[in-house]
Amino acid sequence: MSFRNYKDKIDEGDTVILYLSNNLYAIDVRPEIKSKKGDLVENVFQTPFGALKVRNLIGTEYGSKVELSKGWGHVLQPTPELWSLTLPHRTQIIYTPDISMILLQLDLVPGSVVIEAGTGSGSLTHALIRRVRPHGHVFTFDFHEHRANVARKEFEEHGLSDFVTAQHRDVLEEGFGENLKGKADAVFLDLPSPWIGVPHVLDALKAKGGRFCSFSPCIEQVQRTCLALERQGFQELTTMEVLQSELKVTRRTVPVRDLSFLKHKSSESPVEEKPSSETSYVVGAWPTSTPGHTGYLTVATLPPVFARKKTQETEQNNQCADIDPSGNGSAMAVEETG
Template sequence: MSEPEKKKLKPNDNSAVASSIVSALSSSIAASSTKVNTRNALQKTEDLEQIRKTLLLSLVPSMNDKSDIYNTKQIISLGDKNSNIIREGDLVVFFINHDIMKAEVIKKGHTFDCRFGSFLHENIIGKPFGSKIYSHAEKRPTRRKKEDTTMDNADKKPFVYVLKPTPHLWTLVLKHRTQILYHADISLILTHFKLRPGSVVIEAGTGSGSLSTSISRAIMPNGHLFTFEYHKERYLHAMNEFKNNGLYNITITNGDVCQNGFTPNTTTTPIILSDTLRPKYEPSQILGEDKSGTVDGVFLDLPKPWLCIPNVFRLLRVGGKFCGFSPCIEQIQETANALRQFDFVEIKCVECLVKEYMSNNVEVSTVDHYFKKSDTTTQQTSTTEKRLFSAVPEMKGHTGYLIFATKFQLKE
């Protein structure tokens, strides 16, 4: 309160002075509170925007290596009704049938060609994922079966479906640099590891990146995957794919873990997409000879996984999970012996086999005439067409053995 205002008040008018002081303090507090609330609101808005960007990248990654995936036109609110719309630069999976799929990045002026026709990318932009796209130039096969599902019965135009690249679909369309794990095994591994956002996992044997992609997407946004690949070419291919696919929570290393352990080296490369979208942990925080109890799970796909068990035991936290994949039962036996030496518990081996069924139209005999009254003693057996399920005779995939174990207590 200013001096002139004080002079206007009577000396004994204490209540008026107190009232003026309280009013001034209230105004000051309100102004300060407004500033704090504004600052908190701005910070909250920035945090929410970052969460939206992170979630969007984990759900609908842009895989165009020639464009900035952080363009605001591509990173949109998940609450937007257009968040499922295909944009230029998005990767889509062209689904022809259960056995023929291909992934391509959508670019104006490009065309997807297959034996059923040509599909312009421009006709796909703006359509929602899951849309049926018709060919603009038909390439019908000379002999077409009646049950060919790639032909629409109404207008006889060839079509394909454009699907969102989920981890499952990515496993089916990725380029094979090695034998890969399919989702029969992958789902079992993720469930056994009890992965959730924030988990820290080590993988040795990156290969084609099938399991790496599923682990990365399962532990987003604040989890981390450290993956090791000893083959230099596969390491470089995997690193580029992880970056193009927006898998920012991966650190990949070119090294032999059987000889050198899970230690970072000059080739250790974190997938950094921006200052805000980058691995949460530095390799020095998790890996290294002086670290212990820093990871939640370790997966090995190696010729001699038992050589890594001492380092696996050291880096796993108590209650952490181990899994190894081997094509031969002798490898599983050696690994199990090494696990017992380090007091691992819940050691078990699983072979995951899958049989797929497809629906087909088949003719079956009916017995309805047996229940109809008739004077004739002989009747012709009638047939009808029904849609039944039958096993697919040939399936893509290979069998192998998964060995699981849990670190229960520290070895004395």
């Protein structure tokens, strides 16, 4: 399978990315497909540059040039980044700029166990699998049964089923299940009400602690999630938004005025002088438009169990110190010292 390992040549059953003049297409390499009537017909992929007989891709080297009926293109091996740009959308997906920050903030390494809810179109899931394999595992949940089943089938077709378990489950109501209590190194939530799932996150993270991240489009969701995290003992709460801005490198020609005449006292005012030459520079220019809002990433750390107990004891001691044993509190102390 093309997603499982890097390889030199295309085999039947692989998924390849066809690159055509800044356009990307995902193709399943199968010589024949079923027509609308249910009959097996030759698999011919139509593009703006003509037809591609998919059968001819078998045995072709990845990265090579392929002929179309009206032009040519290149076949590339799929990566999570390329898949995010070509996958069939079942929901709104998370793109590479946010995905890269999520992977960084969750502190994932090969061998990590990570929980994701919800699965959606599987864009982030593919990136999580690549980060934790070969000894780690991804447990991904979606409350929509059809989406969960389609994602499970997709992971099997891509040869990734050994590294991921896709389940249909409403984690906000039911949690992540008894088998995942105290098993996860990190949890990611992409849900409408992530604050409801925070107690379940606490149960799922290991005794040594772990990392949490949620993706929310609205700041009100972020506020409620942060309050829930604080109540459950999470620390180092941070909220950020990843906005990608690209500098455009161009060559600009600048007119240059010859000011040598200023050396002579009798020179006239240079106001009417015209540029006598031009100089070309390579410059980087900011984009004329600012990228719009994507979503807020809220990340937090759950400390180890022993550290959580110390924090709770400290807070309780501070609260007791502020309360007078007689029950009158600080008001009575003020009266006595008066």
